[in-house]
Amino acid sequence: MGGIFVVVEHRQGKVREITLEMLAKAGEWKNDLGGDLTAVLLGWETGSLIEALKGRADRILVIEDERLKNFEAEVYKLILQQLIQEVHPSLTLIGQTSWGLDLAPCLAVKTGFPLVTDCVELRIEAGRPTALRQMYGGKIFARVSFKESPGYLATIRPGAFSPDPSEDHQTEVIKKQFPAGLPESKKQFLELIESEAGEVDISQADFLVSVGRGVGEEENLALVRELARSLGAVLSCSRPIVDKKWLPKYHQVGTSGKSVKPKVYLALGISGAFQHLAGISGAGTVIAVNKDPRAPIFRVAQYGVAQDLFKIIPALMEQINRN
Amino acid sequence: MNIIVCVKRVPFTQEVDLEIEAGKREVDRESLAYVVNDWDNYAIEEAVRLKEQGEGTVTAITLGPEEDEEVLRRCLAMGADRARRIDPGERTLDGQGVARVLARGLAGIPFDLILCGVQAEDDNQGMVGIMMAEHLGLAHAVVVTGIEPQEGKLIVQCELEGGLDERSKIKLPALLTIQTGINEPRYVSIMGIKKAAKKPLEVIPLAALNLSPDDLAPQVLIEELFLPPETGGAEMITGDPAQAAEKILQILKEKGVRA
Numbered sequence: 001m002g003g004i005f006v007v008v009e010h011r012q013g014k015v016r017e018i019t020l021e022m023l024a025k026a027g028e029w030k031n032d033l034g035g036d037l038t039a040v041l042l043g044w045e046t047g048s049l050i051e052a053l054k055g056r057a058d059r060i061l062v063i064e065d066e067r068l069k070n071f072e073a074e075v076y077k078l079i080l081q082q083l084i085q086e087v088h089p090s091l092t093l094i095g096q097t098s099w100g101l102d103l104a105p106c107l108a109v110k111t112g113f114p115l116v117t118d119c120v121e122l123r124i125e126a127g128r129p130t131a132l133r134q135m136y137g138g139k140i141f142a143r144v145s146f147k148e149s150p151g152y153l154a155t156i157r158p159g160a161f162s163p164d165p166s167e168d169h170q171t172e173v174i175k176k177q178f179p180a181g182l183p184e185s186k187k188q189f190l191e192l193i194e195s196e197a198g199e200v201d202i203s204q205a206d207f208l209v210s211v212g213r214g215v216g217e218e219e220n221l222a223l224v225r226e227l228a229r230s231l232g233a234v235l236s237c238s239r240p241i242v243d244k245k246w247l248p249k250y251h252q253v254g255t256s257g258k259s260v261k262p263k264v265y266l267a268l269g270i271s272g273a274f275q276h277l278a279g280i281s282g283a284g285t286v287i288a289v290n291k292d293p294r295a296p297i298f299r300v301a302q303y304g305v306a307q308d309l310f311k312i313i314p315a316l317m318e319q320i321n322r323n
Numbered sequence: 324m325n326i327i328v329c330v331k332r333v334p335f336t337q338e339v340d341l342e343i344e345a346g347k348r349e350v351d352r353e354s355l356a357y358v359v360n361d362w363d364n365y366a367i368e369e370a371v372r373l374k375e376q377g378e379g380t381v382t383a384i385t386l387g388p389e390e391d392e393e394v395l396r397r398c399l400a401m402g403a404d405r406a407r408r409i410d411p412g413e414r415t416l417d418g419q420g421v422a423r424v425l426a427r428g429l430a431g432i433p434f435d436l437i438l439c440g441v442q443a444e445d446d447n448q449g450m451v452g453i454m455m456a457e458h459l460g461l462a463h464a465v466v467v468t469g470i471e472p473q474e475g476k477l478i479v480q481c482e483l484e485g486g487l488d489e490r491s492k493i494k495l496p497a498l499l500t501i502q503t504g505i506n507e508p509r510y511v512s513i514m515g516i517k518k519a520a521k522k523p524l525e526v527i528p529l530a531a532l533n534l535s536p537d538d539l540a541p542q543v544l545i546e547e548l549f550l551p552p553e554t555g556g557a558e559m560i561t562g563d564p565a566q567a568a569e570k571i572l573q574i575l576k577e578k579g580v581r582a
Contacts, residue, residue, distance in 0.1 A: 114542035186462030243504030299555030
């Protein structure tokens with residue numbers, strides 16, 4: 001009884017960063033919760049994955065089977081439920097990713113454990129976690145508590161924690177068999193598709209002028225385009241612009257688009273959903289222009305202008321043209 | 324294909340200053356305008372498009388007070404055939420409670436497919452749809468950006484991180500959570516909403532669903548809401564637009580991206 005499970009997320013033979021972030025932080029929570037830190041690894045050809053996890057957990061629980069070659073929430077849910085029944089971890093952590101969105105809610109129903117999603121911080125008090133999460137697209141913070149339960153589930157926002165562990169663990173690797181009698185999955189993996197390359201590669205640009213929902217109407221995009229051209233910058237955007245089909249997908253910055261690392265990122269009318277902010281963590285200097293002084297983008301920007309972009313863009317153009 | 328779409332009415336908060344009520348557990352919603360949750364708008368559009376490709380009905384369902392019928396009427400105007408509202412009365416539910424109520428509350432509506440949005444704009448939880456799928460024993464997929472019916476199954480495209488998508492084949496009945504951008508939701512006119520007023524909209528009280536107090540008890544409690552610090556850590560550039568523009572150009576020069 002006790003301890004923490006971290007569900008290992010991996011893709012194309014690599015452990016994903018969110019797993020390392022959860023393991024590094026869970027090492028601290030373990031001290032308040034007692035028990036061991038266990039990385040639960042379900043997959044096929046797990047050798048290099050195990051190597052990447054060594055030293056980061058007290059135990060790696062591995063089930064290696066060809067049926068686990070691709071992630072399938074239904075299969076993961078059934079296996080994890082069995083492992084939770086055997087080991088009784090107090091807390092099970094899953095990434096707030098496409099995997100986590102598919103797996104955590106059904107595992108919560110299956111186990112009856114309370115679930116808090118998209119946590120950016122967790123605290124253990126008297127054996128029970130309280131979590132910090134965001135609502136309204138990051139405009140409101142919420143401290144939430146879990147109802148007393150034999151186990152708790154939380155999904156953790158990618159990028160909320162550093163992947164570097166504060167301590168080195170002696171790692172024991174335990175291999176288990178794929179459970180017998182699992183029903184056939186109702187979903188069958190077909191293929192992974194890479195998004196198409198475009199005319200420009202925003203991930204290689206030194207200077208990005210990036211536009212978001214604040215631009216309002218499609219015809220206003222011309223202003224931003226002209227500004228980017230005048231400044232010699234590459235044009236990029238946040239998700240709503242691509243959703244509306246105003247720009248092709250290869251312009252999109254963020255977790256579902258591209259991660260960028262320009263020297264300067266000039267964000268115009270971008271509020272800063274966490275998926276977007278994750279994509280600009282490698283940027284040198286972020287300058288944000290947004291009417292709303294509480295926009296989350298100002299929490300990562302070095303410079304901010306809390307003004308209407310339709311006043312700032314003409315002012316910029318005027319000074320560029322004057323010189 | 325018969326399709327159920329779960330929709331939620333949420334406050335519109337784009338460029339709106341939110342305030343927190345004195346009890347610190349709720350956002351002050353008094354002065355806010357309401358809209359259909361953005362993800363759900365794409366879900367209802369997708370359902371109507373799938374229906375238009377073949378046969379079947381689309382039913383929109385919501386859980387909320389009478390005012391929330393506004394979003395159901397909008398769904399009817401977009402092409403849903405009928406709507407159902409479950410009235411929670413005085414009860415406050417958390418995400419798992421909502422999932423339980425919706426799963427029970429859609430009884431009697433024939434369906435092959437349930438569509439939900441990936442998440443709601445207000446709570447940002449992203450859990451209700453997949454919890455419903457588990458209660459109902461349905462196949463499920465999340466963050467769906469494409470649906471293609473194929474011989475009693477669906478080929479679905481799901482968005483992963485880093486520009487990767489996954490294609491998979493899923494058995495019906497299934498529940499999918501729909502990502503924004505999957506389609507271009509049609510425009511809804513006031514006239515359209517008026518015309519759709521004749522379509523059936525039924526109301527079911529929560530009490531009629533025979534759920535136990537245990538089923539409905541929140542598992543997660545909001546202890547405190549608070550506003551993030553204004554302007555975070557950024558150095559704010561003040562002054563009129565001309566002064567701000569001058570400062571921006573100066574920073575661009577300092578950082579070496581402009582001569």
